[in-house]
Amino acid sequence: MRGRLGTLTALYVTQYLGVGFITVGLTAILRDGGTSLDTLALLQIVGLIWPIKFLWAPILDRYGSRHRGHYRSWLLVLQSALVLALLALLPFTDPANALGPIVAICAAYVFFSATQDIAVDAVAVRMLAESARGTGNGIQVAASYLGNLLGGGACVLVYDRFGWAPAIGLLVAMTAVGLLVVWRFREPPRTDRVARVGTAYRALLSVFSQPGCRWWTFGVVPLVYVGAGMAYSLVTPALVDAGWSLGRIGVVTGVVTSAPAIVAGLVAGFGVSRFGRSGVLVVGGVTLTVSTLLLLPLMNGRAPVAGTVAALCCFMVAYTVANVVLYTVNMDYSRPDTGGTDFTVLSSFGLICSFVAGSVGLAAAARVGYPAVAVAAIVLVAAGVALGLAHQRRFPHQPGPVADPAAAQPTTEAVRAVA
Structure with missing residues (x-):
């Protein structure tokens, strides 16, 4: 987990785990429990939170803790919220008969995940040198599929063999890895101007x-x-x-x-x-x-x-x-x-x-x-x-200014950090 790309990899993967579970795994579980296709379609509507996340993105650029790290302070809260939202699913061992609470929790999770994505993207913008941006965004896109594979595939297999609680427990454990990464992450101090909320x-x-x-x-x-x-x-x-x-x-x-x-x-x-x-x-x-x-x-x-x-x-x-x-x-x-x-x-x-x-x-x-x-x-x-x-x-x-001067390192150095 050492290195900038290692940190981004862990955060991107863990934020997509629950999304993959909701869109693929939970949909399959609910369908197996007899939920109608019309109801499953309504569950997918919570995904609309992602395209409108720009509405509150400026708030994250404006407010943040200089002591704990501007975006790291957001990530500590949001990564914890992702874990808590998944834990909230544990009591509903028969999700097909608890659709109201399930949908509400899923909507909250997607909101936290979308907001966490804003913070991680901002960290990537500030930390990645121009030569590492392709690698960073390759990791981001790959992470969405890996989250889909683990959250939508592995968790369903665990559910099919061991039941609801072990499946959610696995999802929580994998997501909690991101919380550990954020806790150990030391965001470089902001030397650029923090935009006012109106400017943001x-x-x-x-x-x-x-x-x-x-x-x-x-x-x-x-x-x-x-x-x-x-x-x-x-x-x-x-x-x-x-x-x-x-x-x-x-x-x-x-x-x-x-x-x-x-x-x-x-x-x-x-x-x-x-x-x-x-x-x-x-x-x-x-x-x-x-x-x-x-x-x-x-x-x-x-x-x-x-x-x-x-x-x-x-x-x-x-x-x-x-x-x-x-x-x-x-x-x-x-x-x-x-x-x-x-x-x-x-x-x-x-x-x-x-x-x-x-x-x-x-x-x-x-x-x-x-x-x-x-x-x-x-x-x-x-x-x-x-x-x-x-x-x-x-x-x-044209390579622009790098907010964190230490980010100006060759891509091979960053890749070595992932290993």
């Missing part, structure tokens, strides 16, 4: 005044996210139409595809540092195009298990690679004194685009069919990559 809230808009930021945020990001999101929104209904069981769909889309995505996130992070943002963006775009084409048999109703799983894994790898680049450029545009606000508002716009893409993709498929929407998705992604390359040529990344 104005940063929600002033971040877009930076050269090329509007081009990137309102041009490149929507095209890539909407294109990829449209294609992925078709996967589950297409698998159902092809005759796959809900159990098989859950295992493949929630667990099996997470493993290669974890590796892809880490590799893409190193790739950004080695080959630059443009090079990895091209790789992600080309791979997304190829993988979407590989999904066309599924879109036409043919879904052999081996071929379909391979195509889905390829798609998730491609989406992960593109995601790492998008997050890295978002961090490039994040200023040290308002890092939590800047990174959050930029990444939240991408989340909103993803939510919109799902609705647009399914609505369009109802009218023109799955294959036509998949082709349209390829066109959007290709346009986004082309626009992204033009953006990087016109606005090449």
Whole structure:
């Protein structure tokens, strides 16, 4: 757990554990207990807290303890809150018959997790040197899949074999590792100016005044996210139409595809540092195009298990690679004194685009069919990559000031710290 990237890895993974459990594991457990699909859909609504977290991000940039560390003081509270929220689930051994309290606790957990993400992102903005940002964001994206794999996969297996209490106990124990990491973490003292709350809230808009930021945020990001999101929104209904069981769909889309995505996130992070943002963006775009084409048999109703799983894994790898680049450029545009606000508002716009893409993709498929929407998705992604390359040529990344001078170290040093 030594080193900056080691700390970020632990915090990102532990914040996603409960999210993976709620969106994948708990959904499967409740469905097994007879909960209707309509009710399960309502549970997923708590995920909408994440895209709107920019509304309170400026508060974290403004207030914090100089004695305990500006963002570390938030992390101590929030990581503890994550553990307590999970402990609150323990008494409900029959969750299908306690949906009210379960949903309320899950909503609280997602709020704490989203807020913790603001603080961790702000720490990453301040501590990571320019050469380490690709690696840091690769870890962040990979951590979301690892959390999904552990929280949504491992905990369900424990539940199936040993019951509710051991499953929640495992989730609590894994999340508590993050609390230990925060306790040992020593945040570098803030030498930059702490923004006033009004300044921090104005940063929600002033971040877009930076050269090329509007081009990137309102041009490149929507095209890539909407294109990829449209294609992925078709996967589950297409698998159902092809005759796959809900159990098989859950295992493949929630667990099996997470493993290669974890590796892809880490590799893409190193790739950004080695080959630059443009090079990895091209790789992600080309791979997304190829993988979407590989999904066309599924879109036409043919879904052999081996071929379909391979195509889905390829798609998730491609989406992960593109995601790492998008997050890295978002961090490039994040200023040290308002890092939590800047990174959050930029990444939240991408989340909103993803939510919109799902609705647009399914609505369009109802009218023109799955294959036509998949082709349209390829066109959007290709346009986004082309626009992204033009953006990087016109606005090449210029290393900005590092809030923590000690962060100016080669990526290899940071990677060695993880080991």
